[in-house]
Amino acid sequence: MRIGELARRTGVSVRSLRYYEEQGLLASERTPGGHREYPERAVDRVIRIQVLYAAGLNSRTIDSILPCMHDHDGGPNESATATLAMELMAERERIDRAIADMLRTRDILDEVIAAATPSGV
Template sequence: MRIGELARRTGVSERSLRYYEAQGLLTSDRTPGGHRDYAEGAIDRVIRIQEFYAAGISSPKIAELLPCVRDVDGGPSEIATPRLVDDLSVERDRIDRKIDELRRSREVLDDVIATAAGEGTDGS
């Protein structure tokens, strides 16, 4: 599929897809006319890349991680190194801390909403 179709099907801009290629996160073949041609599995790869970015993982770390991640095309082509496992454990711990912070923020908002709703219902 061409870059425009991949962008449409994943919701990711063509510019971002080109960036992913430049970072070694995504690959494409070239048509005789020089256009990028992506395999169907690129959709899942782009979605996975987006998930990693959303988790706050950097491009270099994603590049290390992707070969170790099972995709729809079969499985990991490399085994994760002990260093990568350690690094990813640190990332997971960071995400857990962020989740805890977000839960606390939500609790504060819930209290404010409950208080505001209670004040509005008694006529004060």
């Protein structure tokens, strides 16, 4: 599939897809006319990249994680190293703290909303 279709199917901009390629997170083949062509499995890969970025991971960490994740066919590309596992544990702890912070923020918002909302509404 071409880059525009991959963008449409994943909800990711063409610009972001090009950036993912620059970072080595996504690969394409080139047609004789120079157009990018992506395999079907690129859809799952882009979605995984988006999820990892949304969690606050940087491209270097994502690049380390992707080969360790199961492909669509169910097989891992390679096993994680002990060093990567330590880095990922630190990222997981950071995410846990961020989740706790967001839950506290939501509780504060709920209190303000409840205080500002007339009874029975």
